Amino acid sequence: MAAPRLNGGIELICGSMFSGKTEEVIRQVQRGYWSGHNVQIFRATSVPLVVPQNNTLLSHDGSEIQAMYISRSDQILPMLSSTTDIVAIDELQFLDWGVVDVCQHLADHGVWVIASGLDMSFRGEPFGPVPLLMSIADRVRKLRAVCTVCGNPAGRSQRLRHGRLAPYDDPVILPGAHLYQPRCRYCHRVPGRD
Numbered sequence: 001m002a003a004p005r006l007n008g009g010i011e012l013i014c015g016s017m018f019s020g021k022t023e024e025v026i027r028q029v030q031r032g033y034w035s036g037h038n039v040q041i042f043r044a045t046s047v048p049l050v051v052p053q054n055n056t057l058l059s060h061d062g063s064e065i066q067a068m069y070i071s072r073s074d075q076i077l078p079m080l081s082s083t084t085d086i087v088a089i090d091e092l093q094f095l096d097w098g099v100v101d102v103c104q105h106l107a108d109h110g111v112w113v114i115a116s117g118l119d120m121s122f123r124g125e126p127f128g129p130v131p132l133l134m135s136i137a138d139r140v141r142k143l144r145a146v147c148t149v150c151g152n153p154a155g156r157s158q159r160l161r162h163g164r165l166a167p168y169d170d171p172v173i174l175p176g177a178h179l180y181q182p183r184c185r186y187c188h189r190v191p192g193r194d
Helices: 021-034 073-079 098-108 130-136
Strands: 009-015 039-044 056-058 064-066 068-070 086-090 112-118 139-143 156-161 180-183
Touching (some): 009 130, 073 098, 112 130
Parallel strands (some): 009 139, 039 068, 039 086
Antiparallel strands (some): 056 064
């Protein structure tokens, strides 16, 4: 049975750390495979030289799938197969602003794009190209985690350094899931922000 023809479009999955974004990308990609579509998966990295040897996209819940690691948006189109129907891009916040044009180009040429990333930095401010992509996406899903302080739904990522709240002037990009906790609006604090 042939896969049903897809119309191009952009689906954005965003939210805080530990909200299940990568798990949702993997779930959507598996549905694409099961329905007979040709899928390519890209994972953006903030550090170009830090790429797992087996090129897997790994979620916090242990789910994994094969992916191609990239550090710039202009790497996507040359790596694309002519038979690809679905493109997934995880950790979108680490890419340059050109990724928005790449997503638009793919969607305009009949490819369904599933993109995911943090919509806010640890400072609680818009993060990279994700908010712009939110405005042009055909579908947006904002996922939430559970606040580690009060247990309410969490939409922000709290950075900790040596067990203390990271100050506003900390670098925006600092890899390491162990440095972050999901927090709700009321429990999220950034010293030096106000």
